Each structure stands twice: as structure tokens, then as C-alpha cells.
Amino acid sequence: MKRQIPLLITLIVGVVLIVSVFFPPIETLGEDFSLYFDIIAVFAFFLGGGNLIRVHGDKIFKRRPDWGFSIVTIAGFGLMLIAGLFKLFNPGGITADVAAPGSMFQIMYDWIFNPLGATMYALLAFYVASASYRAFRAKNRDATILLVASFVILLGRTPLGVYATSWIPDSLSLLRIPEMAIWIMTSPNLAGQRAIMIGIALGVVSMSLRLILGVERTHLGSDNE
Amino acid sequence: MSNLGLIISLIVIGAGLLWLLILSLKGREVERRVIFLFVGLAVSIPLLFNITFSEKATPIVMNVFNKIDSLPPGSKVLLSYDYGPSMAPEVDPMSNAFIRHCLTKGHKLYIMALWATGQSLAATAIDSIIKTEFPEKRNGVDYINIGYKAGGTGVLNVIITDIRKMYLTDVSGVNLDSVPIFHGIKSLRDMDLLISIGGGYPGVKEWVLFAGAPGDIPTAGGCAAVSAPLLYPYYPRQMLGLLGGIKGAAEYESELMRRYPRFKASPTPGIKMMGPQTLAHLIIIAFIVIGNISFFISRRKRG
Numbered sequence: 001m002k003r004q005i006p007l008l009i010t011l012i013v014g015v016v017l018i019v020s021v022f023f024p025p026i027e028t029l030g031e032d033f034s035l036y037f038d039i040i041a042v043f044a045f046f047l048g049g050g051n052l053i054r055v056h057g058d059k060i061f062k063r064r065p066d067w068g069f070s071i072v073t074i075a076g077f078g079l080m081l082i083a084g085l086f087k088l089f090n091p092g093g094i095t096a097d098v099a100a101p102g103s104m105f106q107i108m109y110d111w112i113f114n115p116l117g118a119t120m121y122a123l124l125a126f127y128v129a130s131a132s133y134r135a136f137r138a139k140n141r142d143a144t145i146l147l148v149a150s151f152v153i154l155l156g157r158t159p160l161g162v163y164a165t166s167w168i169p170d171s172l173s174l175l176r177i178p179e180m181a182i183w184i185m186t187s188p189n190l191a192g193q194r195a196i197m198i199g200i201a202l203g204v205v206s207m208s209l210r211l212i213l214g215v216e217r218t219h220l221g222s223d224n225e
Numbered sequence: 226m227s228n229l230g231l232i233i234s235l236i237v238i239g240a241g242l243l244w245l246l247i248l249s250l251k252g253r254e255v256e257r258r259v260i261f262l263f264v265g266l267a268v269s270i271p272l273l274f275n276i277t278f279s280e281k282a283t284p285i286v287m288n289v290f291n292k293i294d295s296l297p298p299g300s301k302v303l304l305s306y307d308y309g310p311s312m313a314p315e316v317d318p319m320s321n322a323f324i325r326h327c328l329t330k331g332h333k334l335y336i337m338a339l340w341a342t343g344q345s346l347a348a349t350a351i352d353s354i355i356k357t358e359f360p361e362k363r364n365g366v367d368y369i370n371i372g373y374k375a376g377g378t379g380v381l382n383v384i385i386t387d388i389r390k391m392y393l394t395d396v397s398g399v400n401l402d403s404v405p406i407f408h409g410i411k412s413l414r415d416m417d418l419l420i421s422i423g424g425g426y427p428g429v430k431e432w433v434l435f436a437g438a439p440g441d442i443p444t445a446g447g448c449a450a451v452s453a454p455l456l457y458p459y460y461p462r463q464m465l466g467l468l469g470g471i472k473g474a475a476e477y478e479s480e481l482m483r484r485y486p487r488f489k490a491s492p493t494p495g496i497k498m499m500g501p502q503t504l505a506h507l508i509i510i511a512f513i514v515i516g517n518i519s520f521f522i523s524r525r526k527r528g
Contacts, residue, residue, distance in 0.1 A: 027386075034383050035390055038376030045375070097372070097396035099348035109310075109345045117310030117342075125505055129264045130257050133512040137520045147513065154510055157450070157472045158503040159278035182283065185457050193458045 007214045014212035052077060076112075083108060149184055156181020230274020234504060238266060242511045249519040252526065260512060267508040271500030278499055280472075280479035288466030289445040290480050292418060293323070298331030300417040301410070305432065306336065306343030306350075307423030312449050313346060318474035318495035319447035320346075320422045321354050322481055328359045329485055333406050334368040335416070337392075339380060339427045344373040344396065358491070365395070365404035372396035377427040381435035385413050414440050424449030429456055429464070438463045447473065475499045 013033055020030025056070035083104040087094050090103040099106050138144040155161040161177035168176050174183060210216035241263060245255050270276075282290060293302070304323055308316055327334050336351070338344045347370055355362055362368055371392045374380045383391045388410065394400055401407045413419065413436050421432040421444070429446030433456075437444030443465050448456060450470025460467055468477055474495030482488050 031383055031386055031390065034376075034379045037379040038374065038383065038391065041376045041379065092397065095398045097348065097370070097398075099345040099372075099396065101348065101352045106345060106348065110349065114310040114313065118314050121311035122314070125268065126261045126264050129505070129509050129512055130260045132509050133255065133260055133516040136513045136516060138517055139520075147517075150513070151510055154506045157470070158506050159280065159499065160503055160507070162281070178283070182285075185454060186460075189454050190457050193455060197458060 003217070003220055006220055007217070011212055011214065014208065018212075049077070049081070080105070080108060080113075149188075152177060152180045152184060156184075230270065231276050234266070234270035234274065234276070237270065238263065238504065238508065241266075242508075242515070245515055246518065249515045250522065252519065252522050254519060255512075255515065263508050263512075264505060267504040268501035271504055272497075275497070276500035276504075277496050278503060280475045280496060280499065282476040282480040285460060285466050286468055286473050286476045287480070288461065289420075289468065290326070290466075290477060292443060292445065292465055293326050293330060293332070294484070296330065296332060296417055300330075300332045301335065301415060302327045302332045302418045302420065303335040303337065303413070303416045305419070305421045305423075306338040306347045307340050307421050307428045307432075308346070308425065308449075309340055309342035310346070312424050314494075314498070315449050315471055316422050316424065316447055316474070317346070317350070318471070318478060318493070318498075319468045320350055321492075322474065322477045322495070323420055323422075323447070324350060324354050325358065325488060325491065326481055326485075328355065328362055328367065329487070332417075335406070335410075336368065336370040338373040339377060339421075339431070340423065340425075341373050341375070343423075344370075347372075348396070365399065365406055367406070369404060369406050370396045371401070378431050378435050381413075381427070381431060385436050385440050387412055412440075413442060416442055418442075419444045420446065422447040424452040428452070429467070430459070433459045433463050471495055471498045471502055 016026065016033055017030050020026050020033075053074060056074050058064075059070045060067050060074075082088065084098050087096065087098055088104040090096050090098070090100055090105075092100050096103075099109070132150075136143075136147055136150065138147050155164070156178045161181065165176040165178075173179050207216065211219070245259065248255065296302070302323075304320065304327075306320065324334065336347050338347055351368070351370055355368060359367075364370075372395065374391050376383075376391075380391055389401060392401060395404065409415065419432055419437055419442050421429045423429060423446075429448050429452070432446070433444050436442060444463070445466045446456060446464055447468035448470075450472070453467065453469030453473075456464065456467055456469075468474055475493075475498070476495075478493045478495045482491075482493070
């Protein structure tokens, strides 16, 4: 029963969503199902929050390595949750937007969460430079082509590419670095991306059919029962 | 000052790279910390000296600009904040430029978010751009922020046929039926242009797949540079244009300043950040070259 009911729900929802695309009279049923999905998605927040507390709480109680960071994580989570849930110091009160200017939630978001997030992303530049130095080697013909393409793209995404090759006449404009960068993106990249996307789409169709027909059961916690 | 800064930074970075090249020729590896130092210099010196470059918008950016520019005043433009703080420095300049452009043209702006983190960023943009630069524009009449709803692509699946099934109020709890900007708006199909700004999931791609293409609604996007190659397959038929990374933002800002002189005094973070990006790209190219030299030398030594 524990397995059959979820499988039956998957079958019904899957079939309705597919049929609703091709059969207009039950189009609204498909929309309603999407709406139910959004309601269910909200519960993911509770699960996510609960999981965060469980994992980090466990780490703190068992004094695992770096457990101090877990205290910061839980404290930050709790403070943000309380500020957002009760709309503390919100200029418009409890009925106003949680992100209203001057609210505690927005102040914490702007002055703590925002700079921390931006800093994490900015660190990528350092790792990209270090990784390119170590990994981008002209070991063979394919790697060399990739290397040349990366140079063109890197220069094409800066004004230097324009300055360096602006002297090339219009009849040979494809040889200008920015034009070459665009060509790489719109031809070889596009072909590769399309191939990947078609592959993914076929994979999604196949996996969806397996889920709807009950062949794939890994989402139920076991794959062979 | 800008030229002097550029010369100083090029001399400092060039001399350092030359020293590293000599080290590589001697067959010595460059330490990771040295690379970090150079990247740090490359991004901080242009910011200190305010090094900027002139930008010319490429066709993929111009298509978005021309679309907003050619829509008649009063057109309905939906702007979705599908990103978080980590991506904000790269894509915030785009959303700010879109807001400025749309409001200058007299379009109605509908702001929403598919990411929970987007709602606060939208609130910040409304506060810093609309309320300060366009004080005559009224909330609920010229623009509205309907905020974030959970569900990702499910949200799009619903609002493509009926917005009110998902959104009953704006972020302040005001009923959408009572705000003038929502009179006559039933679904996304009533919008004249959809713009998604982001770089993750759900983002520009999902807007194209679940709203723009099925609803035949013009859709444009702005995204982080790393996501741009993934979106090219949709351009130009399903997606009319795309702003890729800080370069796309800088191109849009420069076009906006060229066409609308009132924005010449406005902040242009996109153009400002092109200085660090240009030097950082040069540094990465130089390190790739140095890395290859040391690779070939070590390979020759090994025989």
C-alpha cells in the first residue's frame, strides 16, 4: 500500500499533465495540478529548514569538526526566520511586504546576506585563473582548438578585442575578434548545445515514462521492490 | 586619471607577468597564491583608478533595446528577478537598466520573482531606482511588485493562463483587482514583453520554455556570463535577445546613455566593471600562455 498509492498518484498526475497538453477540454485540470504542485513545493521549505537544523544540530551535539560554524549557521537561520516571519521593525507592520525598506529582514539581507553571497561568487575569478593556468594545456589537437577558442572568447568579451582588430576591413569582418567570438557562440557552441539539449530531452521523456509506468521507483526510496 | 591608471596597472601587471614568464622558462611552477595576487591586482587597480572603456552594443543586446524602445508608451513589460545575491553584482546592472529604460518610455512595469531571494533584490531596485529617479511614477499605476511564489516552472504553468490563480495580491497585500495597473490583465498573454534576469534554475530558459514559446509572447533575457552559452539555442526565434554577463550590461548601459542623455549622470556599474573584467581576462590569457610554456618545457625535459 505504501508503494502502490504513490505509484498511482504518479500515474494519474503524469497522464493528466500529458493529456492536458493535447486535449483542450481538460486543459484546466493540468493547470490545477500545477497549482497543487506549487502548494506542495511550499512544504519543501519546511523540510529544508528542518533538515538544516537536524544536520547542524547533530554536528553541534556530537562536537564534530568545525561545529562552531554550525552554531553560526543555525543562529543566522533562526534570526532571519524570526525577522521575516514576524516582520520585525517592518515600517508597514505585519501586513506590509517582508522586504519593505527599513525592515529588519531587508537590512539583514542587504548588509549581511547580499555581500556574503556576492563575495562567494567573486572568489570564482581567482579559482578560474588558477585552474586555467594548470588545466588549459595544448596537449593535443582538440585541446589546442579549445585553447584558441577560449582566447577568442576571452578577448571577444572585452573592448580590447575591438581595439586590436578594428583595422581589419569590413569584407573580412569575420576575422575581427568580437565577430569570431560571436561566430563561436552561434555556430560550434550552438550545435553542441542543441545536441546536448536533444539528448537531455530524450532522457527526460524516457525517465518520465518510466516514472509514470512505475518502472522507475528510486524516488520511493528503493529501486527493486 | 583613467589613462594614467590604465598605464600604471598595465606596467605593474606586465612586469609581474614577465617575471613569471622568466620563472616558467627556467622550468619553475607558479604558486597558486601568486596567481591569486595577480587576479586581485587586476580587478582592484581598475576600480581604484576608475578605468572604463567605450562599449558598442552587439545585435543580440540591441534587439532587446530596440524592442523596449519600439513598444508604444503604456505597453506592459514583465520583469522577473530570478537570481540571488551571489549573481547580483553581475546581473543587477541589467535589471536597473531595464527599469530605467521601461519607465522612461512610459511602459507599465510588472515585477515578480521565481527565486525567493529575488523579491528582496526587486524591493531594493524599486527603492533605489524607481523611487529616487522616477518619483512621479506611482506604485500600482506605473509599476507593481507582485513578489515571489514558490513552485518554479509550476508558477509559469499557471500564470500563463491565469495570473490570479497564483497571485491574488501584490507584496504589500493589496488586492490585484483593486490596482489600476492590473485592470484588464488576466494572464501572461496580456504582456507585451517578458524579461527574465537570472542565470540558474528556474531562469531565462524556463521563461522561454514555459511562457514565451507556448504563449507566443516576446521574451528577452539577461543572465550571468557562465549561463549565456546555454541560452544561444533559443536566439533569435524563441528569445528575441540576451544580455550575457557584465559585458551585456555594459553594452545596454552605453546604448541607454547614448540615446537618452538624462542617464549620463546615472550610475553605470556595468561599464565600470568592464575595466576589472578586461584586465582579469588579460591576466587569465597570460597565465594560460605561461602555463603552456612551462608545460612544453617540462615535456621536453622528460624527453
